[in-house]
Amino acid sequence: MGEADLTIPQDIAETVVDPRAYADERIHDAYRWLRLNNPLGIARPEGFDPFWVVTKHADILEVSRQNDLFHSGDRQTTLVNQVNDARAREITGGSPHLVRSLVQMDPPDHLKYRALTQGWFMPPNLRKIEARIREIAKTSVDQMAGLGGRCDFVRDVALRYPLHVVMEILGVPEEDEGRMLMLTQELFGAQDPDIARPEISVEETSKMLTGVLDDFYAYFDKISIDRRANPRGDLASLIANASIDGEPISGLEQLSYYVIVATAGHDTTSSTTAGAIWKLCEDPEQFRRVKSDPSRIPGLIDEAIRWMTPVKHFMRSATADAELGGRRIGKGDWLMLCYASGNRDEEVFEDPYTFRSDRTPNRHLAFGYGAHVCLGQHLAKLEMRIFFEELFSRLERIELDGEPGMTQAYFVNGPKKLPVRFEMS
Template sequence: MTAADHRIPQDVADTLVNPAAFADGRVNEAYRWLRANQPFGQAIVEGVDPFWVATRHEDILEISRQNALFHNGDRSPTITTQAVDKKVREMMGGSPHLLRTLIHMDAPDHPKYRALTQAWFMPPNLRGMEDRIRVIARAAVDKMAAAGGTCDFVSAVALHYPLHVIMSMLGVPEADEGRMLKLTQELFGAADPELGRDGGTPTAEREFDFGVIVDFSNYFRALSVEKRANPKDDLATVIANSQIDGQPISDLEAMSYYIIVATAGHDTTSSSTAGAMWALAENPGELAKLKADPSLIPGLVDESIRWATPVKTFMRTVTEDTEFAGQALKANDWVMLCYASGNRDEAVFDDPFAFRVDRKPNKHLAFGYGAHLCLGQHLAKMEMRILWEEMIPRLSELQLAGTPALSEAVFVNGPKRLPIKFRLDA
C-alpha cells in the first residue's frame, strides 16, 4: 500500500483544521464525504503534524474504548500547529501540555484526579440541587419573557443560565461571572474574530491563547488562597485542598482543574441549549410535539446534544504499532476523533440530518465514551431538561428573527448569535 492510498484529499484535509469551516457548515460536507469514501484516512496539512481522521461512529467508539492503545496525554489532545507545539514544549520543560486537565491525563493519574470531584456530578448529589437549578431556570425564562418578544437567545439565556449554575457550584462570586464568561469565550473562540482576544487569528483555534490561560490562573490562584483560609461547601474548596497519594496536587494541576470546570462546565451546555432553540425555530412541528407531550423533553435534550455536538474533535496518540480500520498505525501516530461526524453517521442514525425530538435510540457520542466520558454529562442534561420544562409549556410562538451564526472554532464551537421572535405566555 502506498502513502497515496490512505492520504485524504488536500481540500478535505485543509477543511478539517479551518475554524471558518466549522462556522459555515463546510466541515459537515467534508465529514459526509469522508464517511462515504475514506472513513479512516490520514490528513497532511502544512504546519501541522500528520494525523489520522476517524469519522465513523463505530471507529470513534472503538478508539474511545481502547484507552491503553490510544492515549490522551502523550501528545496534545487538541489539534495544534508544529510551531505552537514547539513553543509549549519549550515553556513546559518538554511537556506538550500548557494545562494538565483530565483530558490531558491517562491511567493511573486520570481515575485518581477524576475521583476528586466525581461525586459532585453524580445523580445522587445533583438531585439535591434540582430545586435550586429550577429557580435559576425559571428566572431565566421570566427574563426572556420580559424582553418583549424578541431577543438574541444566546446572549439573553443560553450563555448565562448554565454559567450561573456551574459558578454557584464552583464557588465563584456572581459578580465575577461576566469575567469568567469572557475568558471562556476567548479561550474556546481564540480563532473567532468576534470572540477571540484582539480580534482572533485564523490559526489560533489550533493553539490556546496563552494570555487567557494566565488570566484564568491568576484569578483561581487567588481563589485557592481564599478557599484554604475559609473553606466552603463548593468545588473550589475541594480543588484548593485536594491531595493525590497523600500529597497536595501541584499548582499547574489545580489551575487546570479550575479552568476545565469553569469553561467546559457551562460552554458546551450553552451551545446545546442554543442549538436546540435554533432547531425548534426551524422545525415548528417538533415544538408542537413537545407541547403536546412534555414527556418528550428528555428526548429533546439528547437530540440537541447530538445536533450541536459542541466538542467537535479530540486527538489521541497511538501507544504501539497496530492495525486499525485496515490501516497500519505506528507508535506516536496522532488520531483525530470527529464527534460531529460520528453523530451524523448514516449507518447509526436514521435520517441523521433531521432534528427529531422523539429520536430513539439516540446513541450520540457528544459526551465521549469510555474512561473519558464527560464528567458533567448528568449536570448538563439536568440543566437543559429543567430549562425546557419551564419554557416549553409557555412557548406558544417561535421563529428566527434574523441570521444565526456559529463560532469559528475547530475544538469547541456552537451558536454565538441566535435572533428569535417568540411569545411566552404567563
C-alpha cells in the first residue's frame, strides 16, 4: 500500500487535532469515518509530526499489550505540535517530558515505580476506607439537596466529591482542595479558553503547562519536606520517603508522582459521574430503572466510563519495525491510541452510539490496557458506586435545566457545565 493510501484526508486529520472537535462531538464523526475507511492511517496535520491514528479496538489492545515494542517515554506521551515539543525540550534540556510520572515510564522503571503505590489502590486496601468514602458521599448528597432544586452538577457536585476523596487519601488539607482543583483544570484544560490561564495564549501550551506545573511543584515540595520530617499514614508520606533499588527517588519523579495522583485521581472520575447524570437526564426511564434497582449501578458506571472516555488518547512510539492491522509500522513511528474511538467500535459494541446502562459485556478501553492500565480504576468505580447509591436513594427526579457543555481538549475532556433541575427526598 502506497503512502497516499495510508494518509488520511486532511480535513479528518485536522479534526483529530482540533480541541473544539472534542467539545462539539465532531470527533466521533471523524472516528466513525476512519474506522470504516482507514482504521490505521497516517495523519499529517499542519504543524505536527506525522502520526498513526489507531481507531480500532483490537489494534489499540495490540499496541497496549506490547510495552517493549511500543514505548511511552521515548517521545511525547500526549499529542503536541512541533512548536510545543521543541519548547518542552528546551525547558527540560532535551527531554520531551515536562513531568516524569508512571505515564511517561517504560520497563523496567514503570513496574518499579508503579509498585510503590499500587497496593493503596487495590480492593483489599480500598475496603478499609470504604466507610469514609461513604461519609464523604453522604455529605456531597446533603450539599446537593441544600441547593434548592437547581445547580450546575459539574461545578457544584461532580468536581468536588472525588476531589475530596483523593485529596484525603493523598494527605492534602481540605482548605487546599480549591487550589488543587484550579490547577488540575488548568493542566487538563490548557486548550480551553474558558479554563486556560488568561495571561498566556492557548497556542503556547508548553509555556502554560510549565507555569501550572511550577505551582504544583512548589506546593508539593512543601508537603514532601513535611512528610519526610513527620511521616503520617497518607500517600504523600509514602511518596516522600520512597526508594527504588535502595536509592531515594529523584525530586522530579517524586513531584511528578504527586501531580499524577492529585490530578488523574479525581478529574476523570468527575467527568464520568457528570456524564452518567447527563445521560440519565435525557432518559428518565433509564433513570427510574437504575434508581429502583441499585444492582444496576455498576452497569451504569461502566457504560458512563465507555461513553465519556475522559482520557481520549495516549501516544506510543515504535522501538522497532512492526506490523499492526496489516500495515508496516516503522521504528520511531508515533501512534495515537484513540480510546474514545475504540469504545465505539461497531465490531465490539452493539449499537455503540446508544447509552445503555445494562450493556453487557462492556469491554471498554477507557482505563487503558496492559502494564499501563489505570492505577486508580478500582477507586474510581468504588467512588462512583457509593455516590450513586447515596444519591439515588434520595433523588426523585432530575432533568436538564439548560444547555450542557464539554471542555475543549483532545487529551482529557468531559462535561464543563451541566445545569440540572431536581427533586430530592
